[in-house]
Amino acid sequence: MSQFERIGPEPALQLLEQGAAVVDIRDPQSFAGGHITGAQHLDNGSLPDFVAAADREQPLIVCCYHGNSSQPAASYFAELGFARVFSLDGGYELWRQQFPEKTARPAPHA
Template sequence: MTDFKRISAEQAHTLREQGAVLVDIRDPQTFAGSHISGARHLDNHSLAGFIADTEPSQPVIVVCYHGNSSQNAAAYLASQGFTDVYSLDGGFEAWRGHYPNETEQG
């Protein structure tokens, strides 16, 4: 079953504090401009390595611009055996609205 959960920025913040991995699927230039502190950039080039190197039971939160594309990526990760996958509703924009001091550049 390819199941994931949609969560709010507040729920994602709590999960991150508990050790969830944040993956940002926005384009590299946008990610470099600003992203959630500690997030990993994930794209077609790094996807296979991420899947191979990440424990499938570790919570993973997928972030995009506004929370739409992340749902497809979260479903894909779930189909690859990840059992605790989340899509951030509202995406990076929602996070930045709630936690502007917890973003970084580079």
């Protein structure tokens, strides 16, 4: 059985500062409206290229809206052989509340 860990925003930030990758599986419009700084958006179209190019030894954090959809996605990455996979508890919504300075947002319209 493939394993992943559930982590909150604080340990996720520590992992990011140590070089972990973060993928966001929300819909493209939500991702464009704001995401964890440095996150890569993944959908069914971009998933094969990401998996082919990824360093499977690098820690991987999976983010969704609230931390529910990221769990089966994290399990999927673990099944693919990613060594350290994490599901972000609270998802992007909790992250942006706790770390607004680590959140990428679109530029305001002039």
